[in-house]
Amino acid sequence: MEVKDIKIKSMKTEDFRDNESLQKYIDELEKGGFGIKVAPLDKVINWGRSYSVWPLTFATSCCGIEFMCVAAARHDFARFGFEVTRNSPRQADVIFVSGTITKKMAPVLRRLYDEMSEPKYVIAVGGCAVSGGPFKSSYHVVDGVDKIIPVDVYVPGCPPRPEAMLYAMMQLQRKIRVESIFKMPKNPENGSVILSKYNSDGTLVTPASETKQIEEGGAE
């Protein structure tokens, strides 16, 4: 499967940034032995999932206000079918980590993420969530939520404007479109399908370590 096979309404593939990473992700999934040749049923399921991403109401600071703007009349993420914000992580599909995550909050966020039901996604909204942003030199701020939970999409901005969040949602939709429900790796203990974010022992795979490698490689 190629990146350009993923169709998003009114947007062309070249309008999206970071197609390389997505292609790499697809390649990785294919390499991992669960071929990504999207079966028709997969296609239907992925279509459904990508148009019904219900966010958890989770806002810690400034970006939360912009998140509220996305929900409000002018920008209205209901157009994408995302408007059912759930307050309970059990029923939510995506966390918009909008705002600074401090060391006191980090375990709470982790707990909320753990309490969510699969499949679940994370969007890091704003500088604070991406890298600690304005506060990365502080003693009490986590520099990047990817140290705590795996992040699917990063949205820079301080805070990002509402359209930027919609753009991020479309990026997430693209990522959802490449999943394959029947060919996901199985949990060796009970044979249940797991998504790749957890190891079999229940620990998380966070992309922070991967990112670091790439950064080091890129700096050479």
Next chain:
Amino acid sequence: MEKTLKMIQSVSSSCTKIDAADVMVSVDKKDLHKVCEALYKDGWDYLINLTAVDNVENIEIVYHISKSSDMEKFMVLKTNTTDVENPIIETVSDIWKSANLYEREAYDFFGVRFLNHPDMRRLFLRPDWVGYPLRKNYDNTPNEGIPSKVHDMDACEDVPSITLDRHGEIVENHTKLFGRNEYVVNFGPQHPSTHGVLHLRVSLEGETIKKIDPNFGYIHRGIEKMMESMTYPQMLFLTERLDYLCGSMNRHALCMCVEKAMGLEIPKRAEYIRTIFDELNRIASHLIGWACMCNDMGSITAFIYGMRDREKIMDIFQETAGGRLMTNYYVIGGVAQDIHPNFVNRVKEFIPYLRKMIKEYHTLFTGNPIARGRMINCGLLKKEDAIALGMSGPNGRASGWHCDVRKIAPYAAYSEVDFKEILHDGGDTIDRYMIRLEEIEESLKIIEQLIDKIPEGDFRAKVPAIVKVPAGEYYQRVENARGDFGVYLKSTGDKSPYRIKFRSPSMVAVSGLDPICRDTKIADLIMIGGSLDYVIPCIDR
């Protein structure tokens, strides 16, 4: 003022006057409580701010006090302790209720323990946090350890306090906050209606609230510490992240504080622009406050209407300043760039539009019998309590307390406009609700008066290449959308401040939650929280 000084001197022999301009008095820590009591009896019943400063050889506590009856009066009281290892100072929380949280904050940041203070838990940091971050010898480098477990809630309920026993020895007492079988529910940190990451531990009996214990610090970002290592132009942007709903006003406070200290003259044009921006920001903030309160009461439609109309202000901001929520517009000496040619027209279009919309708001929500039934006579805050808690701003004015800084100590162009300070005297939720909508109309009036009169000229004064503030202590107040916002700045004449502290009007609002909400219902707690309109990052800083 001389009279006050005499009065203090009669109580305490150790009292010395420091500053000629304002009354700035230093007292020995032995006499502190006596002096404060005498001051309180003399009418100094409003403790604006309490700041601890680490001077390396001693730890200083600075009190900013004012009179609620005559808010123009303003004095600074100082005391210090040289015991840096184990600093202990007598509490004033029995005199001014608002000192309660301030002293806990001082303990959290500096390790200063307050004798007889009923509750010496950490305020912002985790109970198992090591060290006092605002001490000068604290290692500020971001350490790696991210805790993996939510902090121990039992430790949060264990309330230590220190008192003197009969022999004058210091003893440490521990009490439990809640009984074993109490029905304690956590509201927050992830809750749709705590307006951020406030964590309330609420003891319930059925629907009725018995006790509330607010927990802060989930968004404590160490702004004050970060600023100590930044230059003045650099740190301006952090002020907007404090109380993001009225960022410009906070930035205004710091800019004014630095400008005043440096003796900079601000061009008239900049002052007018700043005033208009402040008022627009106040409208935006009140609109969000109104919208969120309606949302808290279950009226999502009203919420969306409020946000819809706020977008118009966001457009005005974007066009001139280039940012939506974070305008980054004020700089030391004026504003960053001149207003956009469309600015005036856009504002003029906006004023009648919003007036029309506010009428709709009133029909939709204010007149609604359900809303009225919930708001009237619910969440009463008496004027005395408001003053004791230091709850200024719209919340204080809803209780009939004349406390608008724009009137008391006019800054920018406020002395040149004619506007009314909205006062209600009920002190219940509907007063707090109404006052916001009425203040929006008042702000519109202010903007209307100014918009056509923006003088020509520079929009920015000449500022030295390196901004250095002369040594000394400065305090600047502004009226932000939530009340009396203050900046305390201590400089040693360097490029960066020695100590900077923000007086957060939201913090006092939250401290009022427990007394206001007792014996009300869960739904009321959410509604009253909405009516107090606090912003958590401003508390946690």
Next chain:
Amino acid sequence: MKKYIKDLFSGIYALLQGMYITNLNFWRPKVTEQYPEDRQTARQFERFRGELVFDMNDQNEHKCIACGLCARNCPNQSLEVITKSITTEDGKTKKVLDKFLYDLGSCTFCSVCTQSCAQKAIKWTNNFEHAVFNRSALVKQLNPEGSKAIERKPAVAAPKAAPAAGQNENQQ
């Protein structure tokens, strides 16, 4: 009893009025902006700060002289100016820009950098579509490969005289 009935009817009247307002809004034109459908046509405010870019001219030249002021003034180190030394034709060694790295992920859009740049080499653009899958994709190199600084007369090239910028600290 009279009050009971009066309250009842005034209550119903007020409720109906509220419903009237929502009904009014039901028929009003909607304010929703349809991003991404209106992607090509939507207006953007020219001053909106979306992303930092180099002010390039047609000859693929930029104005940066690699003085590093912006990086030093940035409150959270999101700019990195990497210089290299080259030998010019007349035998002098000169410091020129090698890489100008911009970490979009931690930028706060405070524009202290643009205000402090005496050369006006960097500017803001409106582009806001930045969301990526990988954090490292947010670190961007602002000077395109093969670009070079505008050749200028030595008198102008000195970064000293720039009091108008206000923020800079180049006296140090």
Next chain:
Amino acid sequence: MGSSEIFVVVMITAVVMVLAAIIIGWLLAPKSKNAQKGEPYECGIPTRGTSWLQFRPGYYLFALLFLMFDVETVLLFPWATITKTLGPNGILAILFFLLILVLGLAYAWKKGALEWK
């Protein structure tokens, strides 16, 4: 086909529907395991003690009142179907019955039992 049979069919349908939905969800949805997943959700903070505690009687009071009036409605239904045939006499009879109940309601009202405390 009688209504009772349809009723049984509909009821079985409901049970089958729920069962099928749960089984499909159980089989097809991805799963993951971690220590915190099964914990009760309370805004991200661990719960204090158990939730199964004795609860305030306020709610039950209304349940009791409901019981009283619901029984009343049940008794009124047979009368209602034949009001027309019974004529004014029927009303007189039922009026007496209602009066007792209305008095009960008035009493509860006066005593403040209808106020939420």
Next chain:
Amino acid sequence: MLEVGGILSWIHEALSSSCPEWLTLLIEYVLIGVGFLALYALIALILILLERKVCAYYQCRLGPMRAGFWGLLQPFADMIKILMKEIIPLLKNDKFLFFTALFLVIIGSLCTFGALQFSKDLVGIDFNVGVFYVLAISSLGVLGILLAGWSSNNKYTMIGAMRAGAQLVSYELSSGLSLLTIVILGGTMQLSGLIEAQSETWFLFQTPFTWIAMVIYLIAGHAETNRGPFDLPEAESELTAGYHIEYSGITFGLFYVGEYVNMFTIAGIGTMVFLGGWQPFHINAEWAAGFNGVMDMIPTWLWFFAKAFGLVMLSLWVRWSFPRLRIDQLLHLEWKILMPISLLNMLLMALWVTVLVPLFA
């Protein structure tokens, strides 16, 4: 031609001519089950989309636009998503009751739904004590909600469940009493009989007291479906998600669907007892015979759905206009306003039927 009755009898004849009797019955039962299920799901999907769109329009938004044309496929996306979502194995709940609650809610919802009469000849459950049956079976849902809240072992759900108990139980009284008023007027408890009695004029236009009964019924019905301003058991902004916090995936989806269909059921019953069910609108006069003929041309199921969706729209309008009531206001409204009024209304109706009507007749 446009009626469904013909198709049904054709199926029955085709089956009985080719199969033995027991097989015919079995196939018919299965068909009935599947039919009801399909209708149930369809209505839920329509209502989900309707709610999203209508709510958006009241709020000056557009609502779903991108899933399918004009967002028409949005509910399908939601359904697929929620069906493929993990059901979390909770550690500390009462598992038996946790799942029993679901069954109760859906049984309550589907069985009440089954009592609707969609058209002249598409009649599901039609007991001779129909009104009684509806009142009884719909209270199963209350039990389900109570159990759901209790068994989750969570403080929020617990409060939600308690609220649900106090609220639903109270409002059942006034909805019962207003239905009783209609029973007095119609003289039967059978739903089909009630509809039959409205063939000339709908009950709504027969007496002034029907209006009062209908308003009370709609308010109480609205409250029974847990929708704003009566959404206390869920109270998003207070109890985060109310009694179903711990339900994930399709288990939550069933609550979600059940709630929407209940809304339709309430509207449907309201249609049947006040607005003449599938009966076309007739003007009871000599000169209006032509008009009545035109009205009769419209298929009866269309009449039913049009009226029911009209009431649903009304309920959505109310839902998106008002703030939430507090629990004491809620009980005040029921016990001090709706209850006394509906009792009085019932008595007046009885007087109307027995004294006034014979007097003028």
